[in-house]
Amino acid sequence: MVHTNYLVIGSGVAGLTFAIKIADKFPDKTVYVVTKSNEDESNTKYAQGGLAVVVNKDDDSYQKHIDDTIICGDGLCDRTVVEMVIKEGPKRLKELIEWGAKFDKNSKGTLDLGMEGGHSQSRVVHHKDQTGYEIERATLAQVHQKPNIFVLDHHFALDLISKDNVCRGAYVLNQHTNELITFESDFTLLATGGIGHIYGHTTNPKIATGDGVAMAFRANAEVKDMEFIQFHPTALYEGKSGSQFLISEAVRGFGAHLCTKNGERFMSKYDERGDLASRDIVSQSIDSELRKSGDDCVYLDCTHLNTENFIKHFPMIYQRCLSSGIDISKDWIPVVPAQHYVCGGIVVDLNGKTSLENLFACGECTRTGLHGANRLASNSLLEALVYSDKIYNYLASHKFSDNEENSISEFKFEKKPQIDKNYISKLTLDLQSLMRQSSGIIRNDIDLLKAKNQIEIWKNELEQLFEDHQITTEIYELYNMITIGNLIVDHSLARNDNRGGFLKKN
Numbered sequence: 001m002v003h004t005n006y007l008v009i010g011s012g013v014a015g016l017t018f019a020i021k022i023a024d025k026f027p028d029k030t031v032y033v034v035t036k037s038n039e040d041e042s043n044t045k046y047a048q049g050g051l052a053v054v055v056n057k058d059d060d061s062y063q064k065h066i067d068d069t070i071i072c073g074d075g076l077c078d079r080t081v082v083e084m085v086i087k088e089g090p091k092r093l094k095e096l097i098e099w100g101a102k103f104d105k106n107s108k109g110t111l112d113l114g115m116e117g118g119h120s121q122s123r124v125v126h127h128k129d130q131t132g133y134e135i136e137r138a139t140l141a142q143v144h145q146k147p148n149i150f151v152l153d154h155h156f157a158l159d160l161i162s163k164d165n166v167c168r169g170a171y172v173l174n175q176h177t178n179e180l181i182t183f184e185s186d187f188t189l190l191a192t193g194g195i196g197h198i199y200g201h202t203t204n205p206k207i208a209t210g211d212g213v214a215m216a217f218r219a220n221a222e223v224k225d226m227e228f229i230q231f232h233p234t235a236l237y238e239g240k241s242g243s244q245f246l247i248s249e250a251v252r253g254f255g256a257h258l259c260t261k262n263g264e265r266f267m268s269k270y271d272e273r274g275d276l277a278s279r280d281i282v283s284q285s286i287d288s289e290l291r292k293s294g295d296d297c298v299y300l301d302c303t304h305l306n307t308e309n310f311i312k313h314f315p316m317i318y319q320r321c322l323s324s325g326i327d328i329s330k331d332w333i334p335v336v337p338a339q340h341y342v343c344g345g346i347v348v349d350l351n352g353k354t355s356l357e358n359l360f361a362c363g364e365c366t367r368t369g370l371h372g373a374n375r376l377a378s379n380s381l382l383e384a385l386v387y388s389d390k391i392y393n394y395l396a397s398h399k400f401s402d403n404e405e406n407s408i409s410e411f412k413f414e415k416k417p418q419i420d421k422n423y424i425s426k427l428t429l430d431l432q433s434l435m436r437q438s439s440g441i442i443r444n445d446i447d448l449l450k451a452k453n454q455i456e457i458w459k460n461e462l463e464q465l466f467e468d469h470q471i472t473t474e475i476y477e478l479y480n481m482i483t484i485g486n487l488i489v490d491h492s493l494a495r496n497d498n499r500g501g502f503l504k505k506n
């Protein structure tokens with residue numbers, strides 16, 4: 001058993017920024033960060049567009065950013081949360097810069113601000129088209145300098161340890177040795193990110209299997225709003241399933257147009273903001289065009305843009321397109337909507353506290369009330385930064401009574417046969433296909449009910465297999481994805497009004 005003061009599960013922006021602050025404040029306390037892949041693998045690393053922050057107070061204001069966020073959230077945002085997050089933005093940005101993160105500047109030497117869908121002003125602070133990579137790099141460099149932070153990569157958190165509504169730590173699988181470690185912690189932070197792989201077609205990397213939300217749900221923590229899945233309108237279409245490369249919204253902010261294969265621009269038919277409408281509207285519009293035409297994709301036309309400037313702003317997108325034989329100065333980019341972000345998750349209060357004592361959650365795995373029915377582009381890195389700071393402040397400024405000692409049990413680990421890998425990959429593909437079909441951009445109750453029954457059958461099947469088979473990362477990820485599928489379907493069935501990213505047509 002390992003005892004630690006703070007157990008952080010996940011090494012994206014949410015987990016790392018919390019770890020840095022708490023380790024600095026309490027140099028005599030231990031902070032363990034467990035993460036299931038390489039230490040930098042996360043949704044954070046792939047964030048392109050940037051961080052929405054009000055920095056130019058001449059043209060922009062907190063009120064404008066607040067209004068944009070609330071319009072995008074379609075009536076379901078929590079105004080107190082929105083105001084708090086947006087007003088804290090500049091301080092959190094300053095902190096990132098002090099930690100060494102670099103952001104692009106314009107010719108006047110001030111921060112270059114990108115424009116994205118749903119924003120009424122240019123306010124997206126960025127590092128070329130690799131903002132998340134830069135944030136991950138800078139925060140990991142800080143983490144490595146702290147002697148009281150221990151990062152354990154390739155360590156997979158299986159389940160929380162909870163008793164009488166108090167979280168006492170987590171069971172963690174060392175993926176190198178298959179050894180199971182019991183972590184007893186005073187405080188546990190879930191910072192496990194997104195759920196994309198449940199859909200197969202997603203902009204998220206493979207780690208995004210909803211583990212934190214599933215773990216919290218099994219431990220009876222409150223989970224809400226899982227029906228609000230954001231589909232990014234413009235993932236590169238290459239005719240295959242799996243993680244899909246994102247063509248950032250900022251490319252449309254830069255002047256690119258969506259069109260059909262005949263070159264017809266269609267967005268103004270659906271929304272007066274045209275190509276710069278919010279993501280839910282653009283995804284639903286593309287879906288509608290594809291249903292009408294029967295085509296596999298629509299196109300993003302950048303051919304009228306200044307290529308040199310495009311390369312300066314979007315070097316990674318330019319190169320990635322080129323490697324697929326698309327020269328953006330001459331060719332249109334084929335794009336389709338793909339799962340991108342989950343707005344719901346583990347319910348937390350203004351201090352990042354979950355409904356379980358001593359369990360906190362931060363980042364994409366949470367439901368804070370900021371996004372409502374739809375996230376405004378580039379508000380999620382900001383949300384993670386603000387909430388990790390809130391959790392840090394809460395823990396740093398409160399006195400807590402000591403936990404009772406020796407009251408948790410070690411995980412009983414017996415060597416058992418492994419479940420056939422083909423079974424796991426086949427069931428994963430079946431689940432992904434069911435989720436796309438039943439819980440995609442447009443849903444209906446009949447398909448949702450069928451999906452609910454099927455998911456229940458798979459859940460029971462897996463739970464039986466657990467009894468006499470070895471626990472592995474792959475089987476647990478599948479179990480978590482099935483739990484998440486169940487939540488998305490249940491919450492979609494329960495919602496009867498179409499809001500933001502949620503559209504049901506019965």
Ligand SMILES: Cc1cc2nc3c(=O)[nH]c(=O)nc-3n(C[C@H](O)[C@H](O)[C@H](O)COP(=O)(O)OP(=O)(O)OC[C@H]3O[C@@H](n4cnc5c(N)ncnc54)[C@H](O)[C@@H]3O)c2cc1C
Nearest residue numbers: 010011012014036042043044049050157193363364378381
């Ligand atoms: C392609 C792409 C582009 C994006 N662009 C933007 C953007 O421009 N602006 C913006 O604001 N947002 C953007 N987002 C969203 C944003 O990147 C994420 O919402 C945010 O980075 C989430 O941070 P996080 O720390 O909560 O989770 P993540 O960064 O996903 O980190 C989760 C961590 O938890 C670990 N983990 C998960 N499960 C377990 C487990 N069981 N055991 C141990 N470790 C586990 C993972 O390995 C990972 O280290 C983008 C996302 C993608 C995918």
